[in-house]
Every structure is written in C-alpha cells, then in structure tokens.
Amino acid sequence: MTRDAALVDYYAQRAAEYERIYTKPERQPDLATLSARIPELLADRHVYEVACGTGYWTQFVARSAASVFATDINDEVLALAAAKPLPAGRFTFARADAFAPPVPPHPCDGGLAAFWWSHLLRGEQLDAFLRVWLGRLTPGARVVIVDNRYVEGSSIPISRTDVGGNTYQTRRLDDGTVHEVLKNFPEERTVRAALAPYVRSVVWEELPYYWLAWADLR
Secondary structure, X not given: OOOOHHHXXXXXXXXXXXXXXXXOHHHHHHHHHHHHHHHHHOOOXXXXXXXXXXXXXXXXXXXXXXXXXXXXXXXXXXXXXXXXXXXXXXXXXXXXXXXXXXXXXXXXXXXXXEOOHHHOOOOHHHHHHHHHHHOOOOOOOEEEEEEEOXXXXXXXXXXXXXXXXXXXXXXXXXOOOEEEEEOOOOOHHHHHHHHXXXXXXEEEEEOOOEEEEEEEEO
C-alpha cells in the first residue's frame, strides 16, 4: 500500500480547521444520532481506532469502551486529540500510518474507522488496508465504519473523477492554499462487497448525510 503524501500534508495543515465540518446546522440531527449510536455499538470493547484525526469520535467512544487505542499519521491532529477531556486511563494515542497499523498494546475486540474509507482508492488500496487493519483485531471483533454521503448543496462539489472511478474535491484552507483531496462516496453494495471476506454479515444504517456500517469479524 502507498500513502498519499499530499493528503497527509493537507490534514496536517487543516488540523485547526478540521472540526468546523461538524458545525453545519443541517447535519446536527445526524451527528447527534451517530454520537450515541457508535459508542453503543462499541460499548465495553477494547477499540482500535484508525485515522482518528482530532479525536472527535474518540471522545464519544471512550465514554463507553473498555479502552481506545487511537492512531493517526499527523502529530498536529494528535495534539488536538490528546487535549480533549477524555476518561483517564481509558485511551492511548499513537502516531502511526493507517497503511501500516501497528500491533495494539493489548488485544482489541472492536475497531473504528470514522471518515477514512472515503480517502482510500477503490480496489487494491482499500482491500489491502482492510486486510491489514482487520488482521490486527481479535476474531469476532465488532467493526464500525462511518463516512459521508454525497448531498448536493451540503457536500463540497466533486471536481473530477479518475479512470478508476475515484472522485476528488477541491478544497481551500484558511491560509489560502488549494488542495485536491480524494473523497469517495461508496454505495452500500460496494461496502458490503469489500467487507464480505472478513465478516459474518454487514448491517447498513443510512442517515441523510452519513452512512454507518458495522459487522462482527469471523
């Protein structure tokens, strides 16, 4: 697997702006649902969170999980994550590449990938990520994946589509820099097919602005 250096740089620069996406008025009902639903699905589990970013979702999961091992490639977002008021002794943050996820400090029977699937290239890269990350979890672990749906008027418009069917957005940061960012919006059948080799069955939950998929590993 290869890591997109431009994407890593973009999120490092965007760290201080990242959580603004969660302030959009029209998305508040969905976010309220997810902030309750995701911790419910991972309650009492030792959770391996990949690409945790600023820890926005870590803060909810840590309330109900037995523990959370959360990783990200960027020191800038991890600093913001570590500053959140999380339950003492229930979380660990570590700098790590999502494409080479380290072995967790203890067995993990839960996994969380929040808004990471959409930044993976369809096909080989997505499959390789799932194979390695899910391989870090114990048999029977509960895996929860959440990401965006494309909603006209709320989502940033798609600026181009490549030959592999991957879609991209053009984003501007506060410093004026412009970045092209890989952002895929998979269909339910695509998610089910990608997870099928690893899980018993997939539960798909669709909200107006987000999708949530969860399953237990074989």
